[in-house]
Amino acid sequence: MNKKYSIKDIAELSGVSVATVSRVINNNGRFSEETRKKVLKVIKKTGYQTNFSAKNLRMNKSFSVGILVPDISNYFFANVVQKIEKILFNRGYSTFICNTARDENKELAYLKMLESKGVDGLIIISGAKAFDISKLNSPNKIPFVCIDRKPKDRSNTVFIGSDHYQGAFDATNSLFQAGCKFPIIASHNRSSSSAVDRLNGFKDALSKNGLDFDSSRNQIVITTNDSTNAIDLLLKENPQIDGFFAINDSIATNVLSSLLRLGKEIPKDIKIIGFDDEPQDIHSYPTLSSVKQDTDKIAQVTVDNIIGLIDHTAITGESITIPVKLIQRDSSL
């Protein structure tokens, strides 16, 4: 064999017209059972496969979607992207995964490319700035859903996010319940909307337990890898600190090892809870408590909505919050 089989080849081989073959393949229109069998047999024998470029061109639909993700080597992102991709594949869509590295220019370049490739929909994950689709010059706007990223114009998208506020609130509150008197929050210096929500949850849990939030004493921003000194300093100034709610597990792990290095006993002296429930949490010593996001649910809801928007069976303007779950392990007992 010397070239790929086309519908025309199948038509000739099975003695029908291309139109009929197309109808059989897509199971639309009418045709006799006999014809169906005949055509399918030839398709099977030849191993014919649809040429999607042609199909896309004709139908103006690509059966592909693009995902913009800030950092695919981050566990949470990788996990949710992986699940989305799987569900999309099972529903006949393929996925362009684009790693924006939190770079706005890159993001725009990717969007242009995705538009040019004719993706049917867009999934936008996280990122610091509000997402603005109007940068695209596509006239018939590509439908998109946002995960954890507030869009500039909420009315033309679906927003999906974990209940970061509640997760942070529950985690912090559980520190109090475990006996902490003065927990603090350890965060990074990016201000994504999820980070803001988590901070608010922390603050409200503080005030519920009779403490006022003071950013100089109740918060530490972990920037460099050598955070041990920063933590040491803060602990010396505020010896009453006896708990950490970390905005993610990477920071939690960082804090944990710093504290161990400073000779603290965990959880006896200081308790820690992280966020995202990364796999290595069960392998840290002590095992790390964490707030788990329901990535299965997030992925499912995301796919349902983007395909819904593509098929015009879903509507924009929705905002969906997915519950989270606090996983208690040794670090906060």
Add this chain to the structure above:
Amino acid sequence: MNKKYSIKDIAELSGVSVATVSRVINNNGRFSEETRKKVLKVIKKTGYQTNFSAKNLRMNKSFSVGILVPDISNYFFANVVQKIEKILFNRGYSTFICNTARDENKELAYLKMLESKGVDGLIIISGAKAFDISKLNSPNKIPFVCIDRKPKDRSNTVFIGSDHYQGAFDATNSLFQAGCKFPIIASHNRSSSSAVDRLNGFKDALSKNGLDFDSSRNQIVITTNDSTNAIDLLLKENPQIDGFFAINDSIATNVLSSLLRLGKEIPKDIKIIGFDDEPQDIHSYPTLSSVKQDTDKIAQVTVDNIIGLIDHTAITGESITIPVKLIQRDSSL
């Protein structure tokens, strides 16, 4: 505006023919400087973008490649995929990232889909079984390169891999140099080619230091999450064990926490070295030594080769080994 601009629109708006517009866009064939300016101006004003479906159909080329990866939430894979995708994007290619979950059926389904979408090339990462492209019925075989995965037929691909053997050898050897008398290897139960190479490196380092490899005493297979008991047992039977070379950092972290739980002091009682140099290695306590793969290099070489194969400027049959580097941290001092 109500529909996307096509070349035809650009042609009308700039008063030339579609052929000329195409020539200008692709900068091939001849046209006057004046025409070029005129056309480009219209393109800029309209925000015209190539319709890739049409271009693909006509040229029988899609400017896209597919990546088969076993598990994108594994740090090493995510990292190398991310870098490959970035370089490909900069060279005008977009990437379908397919998570096979080490499932052969899924893999085949993905391959069929990628073939159908008309990808120009394939990048196959890792996996236990040898890769067999002949499962595809594409006549004009799609070029592919393999990373860390031995292809069934080596002659029609390019094989790229880290020097797993050397990494394992160096790591093990350095355990001896640090004073270990009886190091063992901690591995998983998958037999990828890289795992085999690492095991061989370990064995040879053992024999170089006068020890014979005995799988019942020099090797532990970490299967479940509750590996602490297994390790405890082995240590009781073989109290001379004073070093672990773990086949990856996940297992290393697992071993490390188990040992701490068993009251061992690291690195005083037992030293540990992992593989892959994951980011959290510097956040474990003690910090974890590890063999670092050169993902930048791997990604660059991979892209050079796959594009080379696509453009017929590279040849198959090559086998490229990328050096690795042992990063010493506290766990093996």
Add this chain to the structure above:
DNA sequence: TTGTAAGCGTTATCAC
């Protein structure tokens, strides 16, 4: 129930 043919947006061949 099936066939014919137009057309999707490109590129490439050929003519001028």
Add this chain to the structure above:
DNA sequence: GTGATAACGCTTACAA
């Protein structure tokens, strides 16, 4: 240096 036009493989009126 430029323009007509065929062709890529498919879907879908419209005919039969």
